[in-house]
Amino acid sequence: MKRVQYDRYGGPEGMYFGEYDLPALGESEVRVSIKAAAINPFDWKLRRGAMKLLTGRRFPRGMGTDFAGIVEATGSKVTKFYAGDEVFGVLDFKKSGAFGEVVMVDSNHLTKKPAHISFSEAASLPTAAMTAWVAILDKAAARRGSNIFINGCSGAVGSFAAQLAVAHEARVAGTCGPTSRDRARAAGVDAVFGYSDKQRYAKNTKYDAIFDTLGTLGIEDALSMLKPKGVFVDINPTPGRIARGMLSRRYKLAFAASGLKHLPAIAELASDGTLWPTIGLEAPFSEALSVITDAETARRSYGKTVLTF
Ligand SMILES: NC(=O)c1ccc[n+]([C@@H]2O[C@H](COP(=O)([O-])OP(=O)(O)OC[C@H]3O[C@@H](n4cnc5c(N)ncnc54)[C@H](OP(=O)(O)O)[C@@H]3O)[C@@H](O)[C@H]2O)c1
Structure with a gap:
């Protein structure tokens, strides 16, 4: 599997595409094939070490928390999701890695994607x-x-x-x-x-x-x-x-x-049009390094930047 990762805290020059192996699926976890991942300022703040007391010194670390995708497999205690479900959610920041092909996520960190919003729109929400x-x-x-x-x-x-x-x-x-x-x-x-x-x-x-x-x-x-x-x-x-x-x-x-508990309600409000994200740029995952760097260093104010897979 390929993802954006880094081996030390610092600037965008430290990011690279790395290979990673998925650990065994935990009983409360869901494995999701990523279709879209949205970039947040928090992603580069984490990579710069803003939370290093909490994120620790184990490298490589993946980047990205907000994603939308399709459920591939579920742990034995997961009852809300099934393979093939379209979902969106957010990784715990200590386990970032949404800028990657597949993630493992706690089943409390995702919800069903409303049918008529796109994967990119859903990834822009969490x-x-x-x-x-x-x-x-x-x-x-x-x-x-x-x-x-x-x-x-x-x-x-x-x-x-x-x-x-x-x-x-x-x-x-x-x-x-x-x-x-x-x-x-x-x-x-x-x-x-x-x-x-x-x-x-x-x-x-x-x-x-x-x-x-x-x-x-x-x-x-x-x-x-x-x-x-x-x-x-x-x-x-x-x-x-x-x-x-x-x-x-x-x-x-x-x-x-603290807003994790509101994720299902957010999905409902996105479904009825009360909440609607503005997407400024959708770019293929292959361009992730330059797109993240640009979002971080150039002042852009046209909406969310989303990586598509
Ligand atoms: N506490 C938390 O849990 C939490 C969660 C999410 C976000 N945050 C923080 O909240 C802030 C906003 O996040 P966001 O996701 O809304 O960011 P965003 O979508 O990138 O929006 C930032 C907006 O700030 C304005 N801006 C003013 N000066 C800017 C500058 N020098 N560079 C870039 N933009 C500038 C821009 O609008 P104009 O062009 O109209 O000025 C831009 O649209 C970030 O600092 C983020 O880290 C904190």
Whole structure:
């Protein structure tokens, strides 16, 4: 089997196509033949060693967590899936390897692919939509009439966050780059600002929740834009931000992994059109090294990059 892997933490130059053998199928695992795998910023952050205390020093390590594909085999205790099922899901980040031909995945980490969305669309959902769900629904509690502000409302997480907030009848304002405004409006953001429009978006209204997808909003600035009981949700924690944020009970962190339980609901919302990913580029797996490098190093804002198999 072939996959994208690396032998040390570092930059994109360390990636290569490596051969790997599949271990025996665990009793709660499913073996999936990959049809599409979506690239997330988390993939190169992991390869750069951002979580090395948790990912350890055993190499080679595969890359990629989000995938869609076809079930090849199931472990003896798996009752929800059968060979031939079309599925999508997310690998535990400690076992990355979705940029490869076949994966073994815990049966709790995948769900059935809605019939009428493509493998590429399904692969674009897990990490970004799970994070958006945790941030906007679990932490920010978006509901009818809430005023939500999303800093970075045009990326994968930001777009899903806007779609979920709008589905719950919240009003959404947000920031994005100049070429992303139409995409933000299509996702339901009704007041779209540039990143430097702080005077305008800070005075627009007091918000019930602010979701910073980029980690660029000052915490004090954000807190000053909130209603007294409003919350500020962060998905790019740094020691400094956590230290400053923890001084406020209104600062909340959100992580994709907490959203795993929402994966079946995400599939339903993708099926009925409430959630829809934007795919910027589909490229064959054979081009994975250059495509991942490009996604990482060139500033692109046209949607998800997906590898197809
Ligand atoms: N805590 C967690 O569990 C978790 C989970 C998922 C993601 N994240 C983090 O959340 C962030 C967003 O993830 P995502 O998947 O939404 O990313 P994405 O799809 O790549 O979107 C990022 C957006 O940020 C904007 N942007 C602003 N400055 C940028 C720059 N210098 N380079 C590239 N884009 C820039 C771009 O929109 P404009 O062109 O409109 O500015 C782009 O569309 C990442 O830092 C990721 O690591 C955290």
